[in-house]
Amino acid sequence: GQQVMQIPQYQHVQEGEDFTTYCNSSTTLSNIQWYKQRPGGHPVFLIQLVKSGEVKKQKRLTFQFGEAKKNSSLHITATQTTDVGTYFCAGLRGAGNMLTFGGGTRLMVKP
Amino acid sequence: DGGITQSPKYLFRKEGQNVTLSCEQNLNHDAMYWYRQDPGQGLRLIYYSQIVNDFQKGDIAEGYSVSREKKESFPLTVTSAQKNPTAFYLCASSMQGRFYGYTFGSGTRLTVV
Numbered sequence: 001g002q003q004v005m006q007i008p009q010y011q012h013v014q015e016g017e018d019f020t021t022y023c024n025s026s027t028t029l030s031n032i033q034w035y036k037q038r039p040g041g042h043p044v045f046l047i048q049l050v051k052s053g054e055v056k057k058q059k060r061l062t063f064q065f066g067e068a069k070k071n072s073s074l075h076i077t078a079t080q081t082t083d084v085g086t087y088f089c090a091g092l093r094g095a096g097n098m099l100t101f102g103g104g105t106r107l108m109v110k111p
Numbered sequence: 112d113g114g115i116t117q118s119p120k121y122l123f124r125k126e127g128q129n130v131t132l133s134c135e136q137n138l139n140h141d142a143m144y145w146y147r148q149d150p151g152q153g154l155r156l157i158y159y160s161q162i163v164n165d166f167q168k169g170d171i172a173e174g175y176s177v178s179r180e181k182k183e184s185f186p187l188t189v190t191s192a193q194k195n196p197t198a199f200y201l202c203a204s205s206m207q208g209r210f211y212g213y214t215f216g217s218g219t220r221l222t223v224v
Contacts, residue, residue, distance in 0.1 A: 006153075009151075031210060033212055033213075035212075035213075041217070042201055042215040042216065042217050042218050043154070043201070043213070043215050044215070045212030045213060045214070048210060048212055050210065088153060088154070097142055097161075097205055097207065097208060097211065098144070098156060098159055098169070099156075099213065100156075101146075101153045101154040101155075102153055103152060103153040104152075104153050106151070
């Protein structure tokens with residue numbers, strides 16, 4: 001079945017440094033979604049990418065969808081302590097709206 | 112405000128007991144989902160439902176059961192057959208169709224004692 005992998009599993013950064021997490025799928029994805037889960041919280045939808053090569057920005061966050069639609073990345077510029085949490089990518093599976101989630105990247109920011 | 116409500120927030124269960132986790136949404140979403148999250152892990156799909164009175168098994172359905180008698184409600188029962196039920200359970204909903212993000216509830220943390 002479809003597998004979605006994320007690297008790295010953990011990342012410690014100093015506040016102000018940049019951060020990138022990568023997502024790779026074993027199959028071509030029709031779309032990719034990104035979620036953020038704060039410590040002790042629940043996942044919150046951030047964004048969805050649909051087109052090959054698509055790039056979207058949300059303030060300091062930049063999301064990319066690969067040309068082959070099998071990989072994606074999330075880049076945070078100049079991290080802040082509010083960026084702390086686990087970032088998940090998720091790809092659609094099958095004919096419905098079911099998502100397969102990656103294992104997540106846990107971001108820790110040192111002030 | 113529209114959203115998904117999960118209850119209880121924390122639940123303790125003795126081995127051999129069945130427990131039911133509640134999930135209610137007022138977003139008028141057709142599709143609802145149950146995921147399990149273990150510490151430091153991703154989310155694994157237990158069950159999903161795209162319409163009332165219909166639901167499908169996900170990747171780890173063994174030891175779990177669900178019902179979908181109302182559009183707003185999708186309760187999950189963790190049965191005694193579930194070998195390792197201690198986990199964080201997340202309910203989610205979405206509009207029908209392939210390009211809508213999920214709205215998650217705040218989760219139920221189940222501990223078997």
